[in-house]
Amino acid sequence: MLLHRVKSFLNNQLTIKQAKQIHAQILITSLNHLQPSLVHQFLLSTTNYSASVFVYVREILYHLQKPDAFSWGCTVRFLSRHGQFEEAFSLYVEMQKLGLYPSTHAVSSALRACARTGSKTGGISIHAQVHRYGVCNCVFVQTTLVDFYTKLGDMDTAKRVFNEMLEKNVVSWNSILSGYLKAGNLGEAQRVFDEMPKKDVISWNAILSGYAKMGNMDKTLSFFQQMPEKSFASWNTLISGYMERGEIESARRFFDMMHRRNNITWITMIGGYSKCGDAESARELFDEMPEKDHLAFNAMISCYAQNSEPKEALKLFDDMLKSGVNIQPDGVTLASVISACSQLGELRFGSWIESYINKHGIQMDDHMATALVDLHSKCGNVDKAYKLFNGLRKRDVVAYSAMIAGCAINGKAIDAIKLFQEMVEAQIQPNLATFSGLLTAYNHAGLVEEGYRCFNLMKDNGLVPSTDHHAIMVDLLGRAGKLEEAYKLIKSMPVKPHTGVWGALLQACSVHKNVEFGEIAAKHCFELEPSTGGYYSLLANIYASVGRWQDARRMRRNMDRKKLDKIPGCSWTEST
DNA sequence: GTTGCAAACG
Known part of the structure; x- marks a missing residue:
C-alpha cells in the first residue's frame, strides 16, 4: 500500500507544494519501509529528483504543520539508511536544537551516521547525551x-560499552567480534567467537575473513567446512583469501x-586475476558475467590500468558510458581512468x-586526487599537483610516492627529498614506487653518492630493487661517467635486465664516447629488441665519435637494411 | 533499527 503510494508519488513528479500539503508525513514514514534498492530504483527512474530527493525530504520536514520528534x-x-550520513547527522543536531527528544531510532541512526563518516566528535557527543534521553538501555x-x-x-571503550550491556543480541556480539578483527587482534576475536551464545552466518563470515586475511587458508577452509550455513559472502571470502595468496587454482576451483x-x-x-x-x-x-554493474566495470577498468593496458582501460570506460542508462561511473572508475590517461600521456x-x-x-x-597528482605532474604542472596533494585528507604511501615522482621528473629534486623525509617522519613506510621517484630525483640532480645511499636504504627497508x-x-652512474661501475651493477642484478637498463648504459656510452661498454650494451639491446633502430644509431654515433667511420657506416647500413626507425619509442612528451 | 563478503590512487 504505502509502497504503491510512494511509487506513484515519485512517478507523478508532484510539485513540492503539493507534496507539502498532502503527502509529507506519509512519504517520510513510508520511505523507511522501502528496501534501499527500491528507493535506488526510484531515484534512477525519476531523474528530476535523483540529485535532490534527499534535500527534498528535508524540505518536506520543514513544511510539516507540526514537525514532531517522530517525523x-x-x-x-x-x-x-541511504548513505546520506552528513545530512542525517545535521538533521539530528537540528532536532535537538528545537528541544525535541530523539527516540532510540533517531539516536542509533545518527550514531550510525557518525560511525560511517568517522565523525569522532559527533559520535562521542551523542554518547554523552544517551543518558539524558533515557535511551541508554x-x-x-x-x-x-x-x-x-x-x-x-x-x-x-567499545569493550566497556559492550560489557555494560544488560541485554546483548547476535548483532552486538558480531559488532565486537568484527571490531577485534579490524584491529587485527585475531586471538581476542577467536575468544569472543568461542564465547558467543549464538552465532549466525555473519559471525562465521567474520571469523572466516579474519583467518583469510591472515593468509591462514588451512584454518579458513576448515571453518568454511564447519559452517552450518553458507552465504555468498562465505564463498567470496574463501575465494578472495586464495586470490590474495596467489593460489589462483584453488580460488578457481571453488x-x-x-x-x-x-x-x-x-x-x-x-x-584476483588482475593482481596476478x-x-x-x-x-x-x-565477458561471461551475466549482469555487469558499475562495480564490475570498475574492477575490469582498474585491471587494465594496473596492468599497463591503458588503451583497453579507456576503451572499456567508453563501453561503460555507452552501455546503458543505469551504469554510471563513480569516483573509483574515474581514479582508474585518470591513471590510464596518465600512462598514455593523454594530457x-x-x-x-x-x-x-564537476558536471x-x-x-x-x-x-x-592522487591520480590527478600523477597526471598533472606528468603534464609538468607541479603547482597544480602540489595543490591537490596539499588538499588530501590523508596522505598515504601512494600519495607521497606520486608527489615525490612528480617533483623528481620536473627537476625539483630538493622538494622530492624533503617530501621523502617528511614521509619517513610521519612513519609511512616507503615502498618500491617511492624509491623509484626518489632515485629519479637523485638522478636528475646528478647526486651519485646519495643515489647509492638511497639504493642501499631500500634493502634496509626490506625491499628488493627491481629492474x-x-x-x-x-x-x-652512466651520466656521471662511471661506466664500469654501471656495468658491474648490471652484472650483479639478480634478474635479467631489460632494455631500459642496457639502453641507459648505451646512452651513457654515447655521451662519454666509450666503445668498450657501448658495444656490450648495444649487443644486449639488439638481442632484446631487434626491431628498434635507435640502438643501432646510438652505437653508430659512438663509433663515429671515436673516428671509427667504417663501423659507423656498417651500423647505419644495418639499420637501412632492416628498415628501422631511428627513434626508439615515442614518449609522452612528444605526443602533445 | 544495530553487525558483514568485494572493488579504487604511484
Whole structure:
C-alpha cells in the first residue's frame, strides 16, 4: 500500500507544494519501509529528483504543520539508511536544537551516521547525551555505540560499552567480534567467537575473513567446512583469501564449484586475476558475467590500468558510458581512468576529467586526487599537483610516492627529498614506487653518492630493487661517467635486465664516447629488441665519435637494411 | 533499527 503510494508519488513528479500539503508525513514514514534498492530504483527512474530527493525530504520536514520528534526521527533514519550520513547527522543536531527528544531510532541512526563518516566528535557527543534521553538501555543504541567505537579503533571503550550491556543480541556480539578483527587482534576475536551464545552466518563470515586475511587458508577452509550455513559472502571470502595468496587454482576451483554466484563473486575473481597480472583471464570472466554493474566495470577498468593496458582501460570506460542508462561511473572508475590517461600521456583528458567530475557532481576523494597528482605532474604542472596533494585528507604511501615522482621528473629534486623525509617522519613506510621517484630525483640532480645511499636504504627497508630501480641507477652512474661501475651493477642484478637498463648504459656510452661498454650494451639491446633502430644509431654515433667511420657506416647500413626507425619509442612528451 | 563478503590512487 504505502509502497504503491510512494511509487506513484515519485512517478507523478508532484510539485513540492503539493507534496507539502498532502503527502509529507506519509512519504517520510513510508520511505523507511522501502528496501534501499527500491528507493535506488526510484531515484534512477525519476531523474528530476535523483540529485535532490534527499534535500527534498528535508524540505518536506520543514513544511510539516507540526514537525514532531517522530517525523524528525524517521527522516534521520531514512537518510542514515541511504548513505546520506552528513545530512542525517545535521538533521539530528537540528532536532535537538528545537528541544525535541530523539527516540532510540533517531539516536542509533545518527550514531550510525557518525560511525560511517568517522565523525569522532559527533559520535562521542551523542554518547554523552544517551543518558539524558533515557535511551541508554536500548540494545540498538548500545550496539551502534559498540560499532561506532570499533570503527574509531577505540577497542577499550567499545569493550566497556559492550560489557555494560544488560541485554546483548547476535548483532552486538558480531559488532565486537568484527571490531577485534579490524584491529587485527585475531586471538581476542577467536575468544569472543568461542564465547558467543549464538552465532549466525555473519559471525562465521567474520571469523572466516579474519583467518583469510591472515593468509591462514588451512584454518579458513576448515571453518568454511564447519559452517552450518553458507552465504555468498562465505564463498567470496574463501575465494578472495586464495586470490590474495596467489593460489589462483584453488580460488578457481571453488568459483567453479558454486552453482550460484553474486556480482561480488565475479568481481573478486576479476580482481584476483588482475593482481596476478592476468588481464586476459579477467576479461574472459568479465565477458561471461551475466549482469555487469558499475562495480564490475570498475574492477575490469582498474585491471587494465594496473596492468599497463591503458588503451583497453579507456576503451572499456567508453563501453561503460555507452552501455546503458543505469551504469554510471563513480569516483573509483574515474581514479582508474585518470591513471590510464596518465600512462598514455593523454594530457588533454586532465581537464576533461575535471569538468566531468564537476558536471556529474562526483565527489573528489583522495584516490582520485592522487591520480590527478600523477597526471598533472606528468603534464609538468607541479603547482597544480602540489595543490591537490596539499588538499588530501590523508596522505598515504601512494600519495607521497606520486608527489615525490612528480617533483623528481620536473627537476625539483630538493622538494622530492624533503617530501621523502617528511614521509619517513610521519612513519609511512616507503615502498618500491617511492624509491623509484626518489632515485629519479637523485638522478636528475646528478647526486651519485646519495643515489647509492638511497639504493642501499631500500634493502634496509626490506625491499628488493627491481629492474627499473637498477635502470635509474645505471643511468645515474652512466651520466656521471662511471661506466664500469654501471656495468658491474648490471652484472650483479639478480634478474635479467631489460632494455631500459642496457639502453641507459648505451646512452651513457654515447655521451662519454666509450666503445668498450657501448658495444656490450648495444649487443644486449639488439638481442632484446631487434626491431628498434635507435640502438643501432646510438652505437653508430659512438663509433663515429671515436673516428671509427667504417663501423659507423656498417651500423647505419644495418639499420637501412632492416628498415628501422631511428627513434626508439615515442614518449609522452612528444605526443602533445 | 544495530553487525558483514568485494572493488579504487604511484
